[in-house]
Amino acid sequence: MASKIPESDFDEQFLTCPVCMLHFRDPRVLPCLHTFCMECLQEWATKQQPLECPTCRTQVSLPDQGVDGLRTNFYVNNLLDFAAAKKGSEPGVSCQVCEGNVEGQKSWCADCGMLLCQSCIAVHRKVPATKHHQMVTQEAINTMGGMEGLERKRHCHKHKNQELVFYCESCNVLVCTACTVVDHRPGKDHNPVEITTVAQKRTEKLRQFLKQIDPRIKEIQDSINEVEKTMSNLIPSKEAATDQAKVYFRQLVDILQKREKEILSHIEEQCRADGKALQTKKEEIEFEFAGLTSAQTFCQQAVEHGSDVHILEVGNQVQTRVETLLAKQLELESDWSEFQFVENTTVAGFQEKSKDFGGVKINVDISKCKLVVKPAVKGFECVAMLTTINKDGRPYITNSKAVDVTANMKDTFGRNVQTKLQMKSMGEWEISYTPKITGNHRLEVKVNSQRVARSPFTVKVQGREKPVLTIGRKGSGVGELDGPVGVAVDKDGNIVVVDQGNKRVQIFDAETGGSLCWFPVDGGRPYGVDVDSKGRIFVTSYGSNCGVRCYSKKGELFNTFKPDCMKQPRGVAVLRDGRMVVADSKQQSCLLLQPDGSLIREIGKGQLQFPQFMAVDATHDAMYVTDRSEQNIFVFGLEENKEFGMGRQGHFDRQFQSSPEGVALDAAGNIIVGEHDGHVRVFGPDWSYLQSVTKADGNYVSGLALTPDGKYLLVSRFHGDCIEVYRYM
Structure with missing residues (x-):
């Protein structure tokens, strides 16, 4: 324990809950190491599922007890006590028990976290439950720099008067002396050790972590500094690029405007030239027109009003004039053709080419x-x-x-x-x-x-009838399989396979099919597998030492479930609330179990003969169970032993061509059935046949599973020693 408290820890922000913005009340620590009031977290949890840390938004998986099961931040509690004790040691502060006696010496009860006057202290020491409480005088509080004398003693929740002085390494819990005699007696299942011994080891581990954290923090801080340095160049870089872009496009605009002036000038010049030529043409035609109309008038007057003598005198002259005018070759049509603007580059074409007019260099x-x-x-x-x-x-x-x-x-x-x-x-x-x-x-x-x-x-x-990926081959090496049975998908989308012949579980990458890790499993012959929302892997095994075992992704055994009624467990399904359903071929039923493995009820007793695998539709409270002996699929309710319906063996719709083995449900409620002859078919909720995923090839299908997005179907080929991945949606 540090002898002196850092002044930064007394900062109001450090002692204030980020949610309610008040001093912490019963501070609890999330796995991400952020602290909040228990009440604040409880209220937060009711508004948000799954729970996220209010500060860093890390998703939190609460213990079985909920918020109550989170660890208490005793350091913050001690800081609050120390701050309260320091404040209470100041002049003019009343006793927190009798709320009087402002004057006179007072002492701080480290166990109760309260300031008491001398009279209340005397009473406090006479009460059996509090007479051994640690009292710190006002003078000691004023002189101390640390919290050694103010830390509250932690007492056993079961034996209230017993202090927690031991740590059971087997159970990972603090216990009192009485607990080491009753519930945590030293032996093969429990190993209580004095707190000081364990704390020293943990402290040394934390020191090692601190040594690892420091260089990492420096590395991250250097990276932050580098990013900040880069960010400082961002605005000048933007302004320079903006100025360059503006100059560039202004030049392009200037070029376009200059070209526009040239084209408009050309149009103007062409218009003037054509107008002058047309005017000259018009004058020539008008001159001829005037001469011809004049001759027409003279000739008409002679014909209509002239005497014979007049006709004879001017007739030859008129004839000669008219013949000359009529014989004259005259271009009456204009040789001008209308001019117009031509788009050598169309607007659309220019718009497309404009994409090449500059860009951002990256x-x-x-x-x-x-x-x-x-x-x-x-x-x-x-x-x-x-x-x-x-x-x-x-x-x-x-x-x-x-x-x-x-x-x-x-x-x-x-x-x-x-x-x-x-x-x-x-x-x-x-x-x-x-x-x-x-x-x-x-x-x-x-x-x-x-x-x-x-x-x-x-x-x-x-085509969809062929697998897009085949995982594994016969063998016992990494990535190899020997009789794969159950298959499931974990919360990260990886493929979890029960490798029965090698008595292990292998986890594969769903994208590449490469083996990520594997671990051996206990018991007889491993069979079924499922993964819960916390990423824990549940594996059944039948034969000697049968049961359901819960493992971490790394193969750490958390628990073994084997109620007395369990004989030969096969398939397993873990429900959202932690309950389990296990198909038991010898018990000829499905066992609905509590999260602790205790039996709730048997389902299908008297109807099932050799249950294999099951798929659960929690939305409709239905469970689909394949039965090898009956060569059927039974559908039961989870909450009551009610049979919904079943299929039949045969060769028509709503029937199976061979014994059904694996079963899965898609998001639409369709039933996917893997059969003993290798056939994988899909039926609607009403058992109408929809389609085949694979044809019958004699290669026994055991487990089936869909990826979380429903796009791919995983098919476990027991005799083929592989997992096939098919496109489903």
């Missing part, structure tokens, strides 16, 4: 950009993920406008396949498409008009 390295093509199946929306990488080999963080990404796909016949681009996160792009035929497709991806490395990519599109 730090993307085209040669390092990565494209991951997810399995492609005909008729389904498929995706490829592009990650833009900078010159340092890290994902390039930017907005969608700073990077121009294009994707073009052609099918096996060279026809275009429509693609859609969407930026999922900074630096990551999703390219989605729906192929209509199988075969090799080609996907060309460009970033800022440049092809990324290895583009165009070959994308193999296959």
